[in-house]
Amino acid sequence: MVQRSKDPLNEELAAVLSMPEKRALSDDVASRLRAAILSGAFAPGERLREEALARALGVSRGPVREALAELERQGLVVLNRNRGAVVAQLSRDDLEELYTLRLAIEDLAIRRAAEASDPAAIAQMLAVIEAMQTAIDRGITEQEAAEFDLGFHDLIYEAAHHRRLNDMWANMRPQIHVLLLNRNVADVDFREMLVSGHQELLDCIIRADGDCAAVALRDHLGVSYGRVSRSLERQLEQQAANADPEKKENVARGR
Numbered sequence: 001m002v003q004r005s006k007d008p009l010n011e012e013l014a015a016v017l018s019m020p021e022k023r024a025l026s027d028d029v030a031s032r033l034r035a036a037i038l039s040g041a042f043a044p045g046e047r048l049r050e051e052a053l054a055r056a057l058g059v060s061r062g063p064v065r066e067a068l069a070e071l072e073r074q075g076l077v078v079l080n081r082n083r084g085a086v087v088a089q090l091s092r093d094d095l096e097e098l099y100t101l102r103l104a105i106e107d108l109a110i111r112r113a114a115e116a117s118d119p120a121a122i123a124q125m126l127a128v129i130e131a132m133q134t135a136i137d138r139g140i141t142e143q144e145a146a147e148f149d150l151g152f153h154d155l156i157y158e159a160a161h162h163r164r165l166n167d168m169w170a171n172m173r174p175q176i177h178v179l180l181l182n183r184n185v186a187d188v189d190f191r192e193m194l195v196s197g198h199q200e201l202l203d204c205i206i207r208a209d210g211d212c213a214a215v216a217l218r219d220h221l222g223v224s225y226g227r228v229s230r231s232l233e234r235q236l237e238q239q240a241a242n243a244d245p246e247k248k249e250n251v252a253r254g255r
Contacts (some may be wrong), residue, residue: 197220
């Protein structure tokens with residue numbers, strides 16, 4: 001038998017093929033950090049120190065560094081040369097850009113979903129609406145409301161059967177999640193809108209009426225945008241007041 005000599009190319013190939021294990025670890029770290037940010041465990045503007053995170057997660061700093069880079073691509077983290085990583089603070093401009101882009105791509109998604117009017121997809125959407133109502137009846141939280149809302153819209157994109165459209169949605173979804181957490185779920189009109197708004201979208205999909213679905217979507221996202229915009233405005237004003245003692249006093253006095 002002829003003994004094969006070591007081939008540098010084969011060694012390089014073996015190194016490349018071993019990368020998914022390392023990438024899987026950083027993906028897991030990114031997933032856990034993303035969940036912590038979306039749950040409010042890390043506040044906007046809070047520093048994320050690699051060493052402390054690595055220690056808490058039981059990993060080396062390498063996967064944490066890769067995870068933070070991924071979260072930066074998703075718009076949840078900002079990497080600064082001097083301050084390191086900080087949790088992103090979404091602005092009014094961020095909200096406007098996300099709303100207008102989402103409106104543009106989701107119009108296509110819901111039209112395609114309505115055209116398909118797939119019974120299996122419809123059954124899944126109905127199950128989400130029923131779960132929403134159950135959660136509302138017992139007292140829904142901001143986190144639950146955001147997850148149900150996004151879960152329903154995930155199904156619209158899946159029903160569109162358009163891979164690149166799904167990729168665009170996946171890229172902006174985490175930032176939309178953060179913004180949705182600003183809504184006040186204690187308001188009666190919000191609880192009613194959460195179910196009725198999504199039911200209206202589903203009714204259009206059931207009827208395979210793309211025009212109906214697109215109009216309903218525009219109204220639905222417009223109401224959501226208005227609510228989030230008002231809440232974000234109050235949040236930014238409060239942050240400004242906290243940074244300015246004089247303004248904070250005026251806010252407290254109702255000026």
